[in-house]
Amino acid sequence: MSSHRVDAKVVMLGKESVGKTSLVERFVHHRFLVGPYQNTIGAAFVAKPVQVGDKVVTLGIWDTAGSERYEAMSRIYYRGAKAAIVCYDLTDSSSFLRVRFWVKELQNCEEHCKIYLCGTKNDLVEADRSVRQVDYHDVQDFADEIKAQLFETSSKTGANVDKLFQKVAVDFNSTAFQVLTEEKGVDLGQKKDAYFYSCCHH
C-alpha cells in the first residue's frame, strides 16, 4: 500500500468516457481492454516507476471523475499535482470545450503544475479521417499559447502513450533535480557538523 514511494503526483483530467482510464491502463499494463477482465482491482490510482536516465521516477497517477456534476470538486483533486494530463476525445468536439475549463482552473490554482494535452482515440481518426472533430493545428496553437505539450494518443494501439508519460517523468525529473541537489548539499554539510560536534564532546 504505502510501500511504493511516489515522487510525483500526476492527475488525469477530462470529460467522462474520453478514455482516461484506458490511457492509464495502457501505460501501466501495456494492454487495451475490451470486455471483462479481472486482474486489476481498480485503475483509479496507480503508481508506476519510470526510468529516466540513470534514475527512477515513480509517477503516482490519479484518475479523476470527469462528470460535470463533480466539477466543483475538481480543485481538491489537483492540489499539489506536479503534472496534469488533460484529455479530450479527438472524435468529440464537446470534450475539447471542457479542456479549456480545466486548463483555466489549473492556471489559476496550481501554477507549478505542468499541463499536457492529450487527444485520445487517435486510432479511430486514422481509420477514418472524417470522424475527427478536433483539429490538430487548432489544439497545437492552444497548447503553444498555454505553454503545454500536446500528444495525440491511442490506447488501443499504444501510439504515443509511453512517450507522453516518459515526457512527464523527464520534465518532473529535470525540475526536481535542481531542487534536490541544492538540498542535498546543505544536508551533507549539516551532517558533517553534527558528527564533529559529537566527537569533540566525547
Added chain:
Amino acid sequence: MLDRRCRSRRSLPPLCPASREMSQKSERRGIHVDQSELLCKKGCGYYGNAAWQGLCSKCWREEYQRARQKQIQEDWVLAEKLQREEEAAYASSQGVQQPQPSLAPFSKFEEKKTNEKTRKVTTVKKFFSPSSRTAPKKAPSERVEKVSGVRERHGETLLRDLRGMFAQPWEMVAPTEESHEGKTPSPSISRQSSIETDRVSRDFVDFLKNLQKPGREIHKQCRAFIESMANKKDLGADEQSECVQDFYQNMSDRLMTHFKGSSERVERVMDQVEKYIMTRLYKNVFCPETTDDEKKDLATQNRIRALHWVTIQMLCVPVDEEIPEVSDNVVKAITDVIEMDSKRVPRDKLACITRCSKHIFNAIKITKKEPASADDFLPTLIYIVLKANPPRLQSNIQYITRFCNPSRLMTGEDGYYFTNLCCAVAFIEKLDAQSLNLSPEDFERYMSGQASPRRQEPQAWPQAGPSSSPGLSQVYQSLDLLAGLGARQERVLEGARTLESDLISWQESVEREVQEILEKYPLEIRRPASAIDSDNVENDRLPPPLQPQVFAG
C-alpha cells in the same frame, strides 16, 4: 558600609571581629545593653548582627556558605533523580530493569538540569542541535552488557519504571510542574491513560531498540516534543499543526542524513514517530475547542441524515446490491469508514479509508466485471458515505489534514483515497437537484420529507417500511383522493339545498312584505279636485287665446 552602620547605632560595640578596637571603646563608655544579647550566637566571642540572624560576620559567612552548599547539593540530587528516572524508564523499555547508575560525572548534572529545563521551552529545532546529544552517549549499550542478567530480581524497579512510562500521557495533560519534584502521578490520574497509549509507547520503544543510539535520541526528542506541545494547548489548530509538521520535517531530515538517504528506512521510522506522537497528542488536538470542527461535524451529520432518500440510481452508482458478494463489500466498506473515527493515528485513519475504498472497488468490479475508474469510484464513495454517515467526519478529515505526514497525504495511494473522501464530503455539502438529475420541485419535496422516491425501487433501501410497495401506496392515495372528493360533493349538495331553501324563504318574505305594505297603504284613487275644462268660473276673464297670424311679406 558595614562599619558605617555600626557607628550610627548609638556607638554600640562593633559587631565584627574585624573592628575590634571600636568594640573596646564602646565597652568603656558602658552603655546599658546586655552584652550577651549582642554577642554572636555561635559563641565565638564576637558581636553578632540581627541582619545576619545574630551571627558575627565570619560565622554568618560560614553558615551561609553551608546552607547554599546544601541547597546546591539538593538540587543535584533532584537532578540526578530525574535523570535516573528517565534513564530507567528507557532502560526498562529496552528490556533492562536496572536503576541507572549515574552515567556522567557529578559536575555534569548542573548542565543536564539546565538542559532539561531549556528543553521544555525551546523549539523543536533546538533539539536537533548536537549539544543536546552529548549527555547519553554510549549509555544504552553499556547498560545492556552490565545488567542483562538481573531482570527478575528487580520487581520493584520494574514497577517504578512502568509508572514512569504510564506517567507520560499524564504529563501531557499537566506539564512539567510536578515532574520537577520527582513525584509519581497519583494512580487515579495514571489510570486515565488508556491501554492503547501504553501499548503504543512500548511498541515504539521496542522498535527504537533496534536502532541503538539514534533510537535513544529519537525517543528523547519525541518526548521533549510532546512536552513542549503540552504547553501549547492554547494555540490554534493551525499553529499546532505547523509545530507537528515542523517536527516531522526536522526529524525526517535528520534521519535522512543518518540513514544516508535511504528513504524507505526513514519512512519506517517516521511512521513509528507519527504513531507515538499522535497517540499522545490525540486528546488535545483532535477536534479542539479553538476550531468549529464540532459544529461542522453536526452540520454534516444532519445534512447526510436529511439526504437519506438519495438512491443508487440518482447518484449513478454502478453497484448492484442484489448480488450478495457486492452487498457484502458494501457493508464492509461502510464498516471501515465508520471505524476511522476509532483510530488515533492519522495513518491508521487513512488506512481505514483505503480499506473502505478497496471494498468499493471490489463491489464495482463484481458488478461491472471490469476495473473501476474514478468515474465509478467517486459516486460509489459518496453513496457509501451517505449510507454510513460516519461519526465526526469533518473532525477526522481536519485531523488527518493537519497532522498526517504530508508526503503520504499528497502523493501516495492513501492520499488519493483521502482526496476522494474530501470530494465526497464536498459533494454532499453542495448537493442540489441538478447534481442528482432531479427537478428542483422533486428535490424540495424529498428534502422536506413530503415525498419519498423509494417507491420507484424498493430494493435499494431494504429498511424502508411497507409503504414502499408502489401498488399499495397508489391504492391508498386513490382512496384518499376519493374520500376527499366525496366530502366535497357532500358539501356542494348541502350548499345547493340551503340555497334552495333560502330562495324559497326569500320569496315568501318578499311577498309578505309586499302584502303588508299594500295593507298599510291601500290604494285610494280620488277624483281630482278640479278639472281644467269644467267649472272654470273665470274663463271669461282670460284673454282670448292667441291666434296664429299670417304676415304678408
